[in-house]
Amino acid sequence: MSLLRIDAAGPGTTLQDAGRHGYLRYGFTAAGPMDPLAHATANRALDNPPGAPAIEVSLAGLAVSAEEAPLGVALAGGEFRIALDGEPVPPAAVLTLRPGSTLTVRAGRAGAWCTLAVAGRIDVPPVLGSVATHTRSGVGGLNGRALQAGDALRIGEARPGPGEVHALVAPWLDRPPEEIRVVLGPQDDAFAADQIAAFLAGPWTVTPRGDRMACFLDGTPLTHARGYNIVSDGIAMGAIQVPGEGRPIVLMADRQSTGGYPKIATVIGPDLGRLAQAQAGTRLRFRAVSVAEAVAARRAEAEALAPPVAREPLVRSAFTPEFLLGRNLIGGVVDGAA
Incomplete structure (x- = not known):
């Protein structure tokens, strides 16, 4: 079990699964992801079941941290500015969020929505068979509302991700909107x-x-x-x-x-x-x-998403002081005169 803490969340950031289908005749809108392909890609990258609940991040951004246990996460969608403890992460990536670390998602040069999926089960009770949030009717998610700072999501069957950040090889996400x-x-x-x-x-x-x-x-x-x-x-x-x-x-x-x-x-x-x-x-x-x-x-x-989503290790071309200090590269004191 892990805990995903919402440290900051702008308006419009919600929990979404594949949607609440079969109830349109009763006036219940399906809701679900704005970008179904990004939602499916993020879940597929973690071997989650199709349509599993994930966080849909708006242009207003998000900051999250893990507690109790490391948690694998995957991100896919627009070209958002994503950072792990201040270090840039590709807009489509899979990584491990460890306790004490912070993952931030901010609007970038292109795209309006980003999906953040977790390796495990977001423990939120479904409404009419779905956790999809529809804020106008107050249905789904966390009491039918958008996520906000201070929320905590229990993650059942939590699994860590890779030891280092990996970029997702998902060319199908390159979709110019013209x-x-x-x-x-x-x-x-x-x-x-x-x-x-x-x-x-x-x-x-x-x-x-x-x-x-x-x-x-x-x-x-x-x-x-x-x-x-x-x-x-x-x-x-x-x-x-x-x-x-x-x-x-x-x-x-x-x-x-x-x-x-x-x-x-x-x-x-x-x-x-x-x-x-x-x-x-x-x-x-x-x-x-x-x-x-x-x-x-x-x-x-569907054929593009059938095989596992390929990954590439992140190759860094620049190393900030914060990154190097976090790696604890110095193992002891050396006498320069010796």
Whole structure:
């Protein structure tokens, strides 16, 4: 058993597993990770079960420490600035967090979400079969809220990681967000052909307004062929609504269960994380693909994660005084005159 102490946590940092599925009809949103591929990669790197609970870190950052026993952790997602006791760590890495050490995760030059998985079982009771946190309804996680300083997570069956920091060899996490693949519909017939073409041509800019519920886009407004109100129907993650003012809204992990605006297209599963990692100000375009192409992309993603995630030892090119002192390189006193 180990204890993971939350020393600092910015808004939006939550516990997420694969999501709370099967309850959308009752108004319970699945929640789950904003970047499913990063979540899966971090867990796979530790040989955790698929969809195991992990910490999803927002741009506001996180600092954690281990107590009682060493704890293996893996990180994957955006290009965050990560450090272990002040020493830089690759943005996708696996390491051992030892008692007395501190791991910090801070926003970097790219990406909006980072997954921190632990080698073991985060001991939090599930709600409706999941620990995924949905803060708007107060369900899951730690009493339905985001993590905050002072929280402590019990880790059952805790295992240490490697003796030194290793970078994860995960090229599938390199996903420039400039092009997002979509399947048109289910209400693309609510738009004339020229508006479908305008939607695909873009470009669209990610606004700062977004959160776990939705990604708001700015650009030349689209017009509807027959009004913008429809009978409310179910909302899948990645559904792109176009409200009356004409600017698309992509519904994400904490989306509402139903919506009454036409959905011009739906982001395919493998590109959900690509969009989620786009920081405010990112310009992007959408590309329409067939259902068969979407399925092939999902299959390729699964095949990439099937074998163990390769690792590379971290090679340091610079050594700070703090790093050298921590290694206790001096074994005794030598008389220079001898």
